[in-house]
Amino acid sequence: GQQVMQIPQYQHVQEGEDFTTYCNSSTTLSNIQWYKQRPGGHPVFLIQLVKSGEVKKQKRLTFQFGEAKKNSSLHITATQTTDVGTYFCAGPRVGGYQKVTFGTGTKLQVIP
Amino acid sequence: NAGVTQTPKFQVLKTGQSMTLQCAQDMNHEYMSWYRQDPGMGLRLIHYSVGAGITDQGEVPNGYNVSRSTTEDFPLRLLSAAPSQTSVYFCASSYVPPKGGSNEQFFGPGTRLTVL
Numbered sequence: 001g002q003q004v005m006q007i008p009q010y011q012h013v014q015e016g017e018d019f020t021t022y023c024n025s026s027t028t029l030s031n032i033q034w035y036k037q038r039p040g041g042h043p044v045f046l047i048q049l050v051k052s053g054e055v056k057k058q059k060r061l062t063f064q065f066g067e068a069k070k071n072s073s074l075h076i077t078a079t080q081t082t083d084v085g086t087y088f089c090a091g092p093r094v095g096g097y098q099k100v101t102f103g104t105g106t107k108l109q110v111i112p
Numbered sequence: 113n114a115g116v117t118q119t120p121k122f123q124v125l126k127t128g129q130s131m132t133l134q135c136a137q138d139m140n141h142e143y144m145s146w147y148r149q150d151p152g153m154g155l156r157l158i159h160y161s162v163g164a165g166i167t168d169q170g171e172v173p174n175g176y177n178v179s180r181s182t183t184e185d186f187p188l189r190l191l192s193a194a195p196s197q198t199s200v201y202f203c204a205s206s207y208v209p210p211k212g213g214s215n216e217q218f219f220g221p222g223t224r225l226t227v228l
Contacts, residue, residue: 033216100145100214
């Protein structure tokens with residue numbers, strides 16, 4: 001079945017440092033979504049990428065979808081304590097319609 | 113709009129007991145899904161539905177049943193609870209894109225289930 005791995009599993013950064021998490025799927029994805037889950041909370045949608053090679057920005061967050069639509073990345077510039085949480089990528093494989101597989105997640109800790 | 117609601121918030125079961133986790137949404141979303149979240153394993157899809165009367169299995173369906181008699185409700189039934197089903201369960205919903213793929217999913221607050 002489809003597998004979606006994320007690296008790193010954990011990341012501790014000093015406030016103000018940059019952070020990147022990488023997402024790799026075993027199959028080609030129709031699209032990719034990114035979610036953030038605060039400790040004790042539920043996943044909250046951040047963004048969706050659809051096109052090969054697409055890049056989107058949200059303030060300090062930059063999202064990229066690979067050319068082959070099998071990988072993606074999320075980069076945070078100058079982290080803040082409000083960025084703490086676990087970041088998940090998720091997406092259906094091509095032809096998988098709504099059967100969305102979530103990545104393993106990257107837990108970000110920001111040290112003030 | 114209440115969004116996606118789940119009940120109960122917490123539940124403790126004994127091995128072999130059965131129960132139903134409730135999920136409801138008021139956004140008229142066609143798609144609803146159930147995930148379980150275990151430490152270090154992300155969210156794993158249990159079952160999903162693309163509309164009333166239509167359900168399908170996800171990655172980890174064994175031990176769980178679902179039905180979708182209305183657009184709003186998507187209950188998850190544990191037939192005979194086992195300690196391996198101790199987890200946090202999330203329900204989610206979204207619109208269905210007309211040309212396939214997926215859309216933003218809205219998650220409920222979750223149910224923390226412990227099976228002794």
